[in-house]
Structure formats: structure tokens, C-alpha cells
Amino acid sequence: MASNTQISYHVRSNSFPSRPHPITSELDQHLSRLRSSQATSISSSSYFICHDINGLQDLHGCVDKFLQLPLIQQALGQEQQKKWIDELLNGSLRILDVSSIAKDALSQTKECAQGLSSVLRRRRGDEISSEVKKYLTSRKSLKKTIKKALKGLESKCSSKTSEEHKTITKLREVETVTFAVFESLLSLISGPKASSKSGWSLVSKLIHSKRIACEEEESDMNEFVKVDAALSTLTSKSDNIICVQNQLKELESSIQDLEEGIECLSRHLIKSRVSLLNILNN
Template sequence: MATANHSRSNSFPSQSHPAIESVEDHLCRLRADSKSIFVISNLASLTNLHEGINDLIQMPSIQQTLSQGNWINELLEGSLKLVDLCAISREIVSLTKESVQDLESSIRRNKTKTATSSDIGAYVASRKQIAKMVNKSIKNLKSFNHKSTIDNELWRMMKEAESHDLSVLKSVLILLSGENEKSSKTSWSLLSKFTSTQNSRVNSESGAEDLSSLNIQKSTKNIDSKNLLKQLKSSEMTIQEIEEGLESLFRSLVKTRVSLLNVLSL
């Protein structure tokens, strides 16, 4: 243990180093927001965190620590799983947006006061497929290794970042399923907190996302087309912001993984 601590003190930069402070600052913010349901802002925080981690990995002293550690392969394995999870989340959000847009188009094309049963049926079928993908992805989170006896400051930060990644991406998946993490409601509802396009933008920007309006029961009849279109449009705007947040995070995760792989070639 003394040897490990000595190695860490020689190769790991001072805690006052700007790159270290930047990463620690982002981690502190994510710790403070650990109970937050504000998915969009948390995605942005994760992107900033990984940009800081990528800058950190570019430092010669950090590269030396990584190249000497026999645990870099585990970091690479974790980074690959995160990239895959984020990619799947992007696919799910894309399918969600597509199903919403298809229903919107059908309602406008039919020009009826109430949504037709065939339109609702097709939409519900697509939502069921998306729900299966979400459940499978959440189950796969168990494959991540959360236990370690490694005593290294860089390792601690990387594993904490991974933990935040998993937590936020899980929240994204739950949100896209139309469920609410706090209430854990299981019934499919047409209710929505978004009463207008303007309110939707305000709620979305503040992080108060709610996509419960995505889940519609097939047995529901006489749904007012005008109100349904408003709800779907509001949800679509939030979905778009989540999609943009996931895209930025995905690029940052890939960049971090490439930086780790480059260390192996040194």
C-alpha cells in the first residue's frame, strides 16, 4: 500500500492543478444534483465533466499514471459499455420522436375531431416496443462493475464519473418510457403538465421534464385531436432537447475512450 501511495504522489498532479479542480468541480455539482430529475441539465453537466476528464487524460503525468496502472483495461471496458449504453439511449429517443411525429402526422392527415382507433393502436404498438428496449437496457446496467479496492485518485474520479453516467442515463431511459422515477406510476395516462407550447419551453429549460403524455391506453376513446396534438408537440420539444443532450454526451464519451486507448500506444 505504501508503494501505491508513493507512486500516486509522484505521478498524480497537485489537487490545485486547474484540470483537477475542473473535474472535481463538475463532480461536486453532479453530487449536489444526484437527486435531481432534471435530465436535460444533468446531461449537459455530464458532457462538461467528460470534456474535463479528456483534458486531464492529455496531461503527461496522468498518462504516466494510466500506463503504469494494470487497471486501465477495466477503465476501457467501462468506457465501452458507457458508449454502447449512450448509443442505445440515442436509438430509443430517436424511435420515440419518430413514433410521436407519426401520430401527429396521422391526426393532421385525418382532420377529425378525435383521434382514430387505428392511429392510437399503431402508436401504442410502437410504444410497447420502445418500453421493451428500455427495460432491457436498464437490466443491462447490472453488468457494470461497481466494486474496487484500487487506491488511486484518478481511478476514484473516473469511477465516480461512470456512476453519474449510469444514473443519468437510467433517468433518461425511465423518462422516455413515459414513467416518473419519483412516483413510479405504472398506469398509462394521457395527462400532461404541458398545457401550452410556451409552458413546455419554460418547463423544459428549467429541467422539469414530464413525458407521461407519451403513454396512451389503446382502449382510450374520443381523444380530442387538438389537445392531443398540443401534448404531443410539447413532448416532442422535450424529446428533441434530450436527443441533443445525448448526442453531445456520446461525442464526449467517445473522445474519452479514444484518449484512454491512445495511452496504450504510448
């Protein structure tokens, strides 16, 4: 009887499920936090977008560690999985392209904002009018570029198939949430869609009864829209100019934070792409 009891105990001990690798658990946690952030965020301010970009840095840093695991490299190195790796590599290239578009848009906006700030300090009416027009023209051009990029993001991530390994599925989830954050970023930069009658009429409608953009009632507007709205009501009055200067300072600071976050994220994206290429070529 004792012998049978020992055998039964031995069988049960071997039936315990193996625990996931700590890096896999960490990857799942990063994914969960970003999904939750995207689902619950009610603000379009750069603060929340920066928070998600920082989350992507942690996620993709974890992805590279994940791809270095011997079991993961063995699973992805199987011949039948290589076509899915090709798709992931195409996805990573699209993400890097979108990242480049976002960086260019931020850089262009910052350059125009700095030029406008310089002119406002000199308080020369003719120069102010010319620089405001230059800024708004640049914004209009950026909106078109971003609209095209956002359209290109639609339906980029293919659905799961029964043939792919669970590791591929997890990496697809990483791709999906990464595209979602960049979509939020591009929407932040672009601001509200322009009206067919007037490119900036919608911005003007955001201002209630001659209130300028720096009022507390508009605190939920993102930094890009605040400047657009302030410029749409800009007059020669000193208080209005001071308001625009403050909005421009806030915008430049936000852009600086976003640029630094995207630059760091880009390095992680490239590193993960190299790891996938190495697995594919082995």
C-alpha cells in the same frame, strides 16, 4: 539564534501541501454538481434530464483535458495500472452502448409521434385509431428494450481496490455518475412500469376523475407519460384531439433537445475513450 530561526522557517515553507491542478479541481466540481443534481432532483421532466446531460458534456470534456496532463498519463501508463484502464475502457463501451439505445428509443418515439401528429391534423377517425395503436405498440416494445438495458446497468461499476491509482478511482466516479444520468434518461423515456393485467392501466390510473393529461394537476408528469395518458383517453371530441396535439408538440420538442444533448455527449465519450486507448498502447 538568527541562523536557527532562518532554518526553522525554511523547513516550514517546504512542508506546505501542493495544490491540485486546476483541471483536477474543475473535474471535482463537475462531479459534485452532478451528484448533487441526481440526489436532489424531484422531477422526472426532460428539462432536468437535459440539464444533467449538459453537465455530463462539461464533465467528459474536462475528463479529456485531465487525461492529457503529463502527470496523469505517466501515472496511468504504469504497467500495474493497465488492467484498470482495460476495465475503464469496458465501462466506456457500455456507456456508449446505452447511449445508442437511448438515441434509438428517442428517434423511434419521435418518428411515431410525428406520424400521429400528421394523422390528427387530418382528423380521420379510422387513421387516428390505427396510428394510436401503432404508437402504443411501439411504446410497449421500447419499454421492454429499456427494461432490459436498465437491468444491465445494475452493478456495472466495480468497487475501488487498494491496488488502483487515485486517478483510476476518480475516473470510476465519472463512470458511476454517467451511468446514473443515463439510467434517469432511460427511465424518463420508459415512463411508469406496465401492469401485468393491462399494459396501459397504470397510465390510466394517473388520470384523476376523467381529467385529461393536459390539466395543470398533472404538470409533474413527464412529457412521455403525458402523451401516453392523453392517448389512453383519446376520443373524437375536438378538444381532446387538440390536447393530444399539444402534448405531442411538447414531446417532440423535448426529444429534439435530448437528442442534441446526447449527440454532443457521445462525441466527448468517444474522445475520452481514444485518450485512454492511447495511454494504454504507449
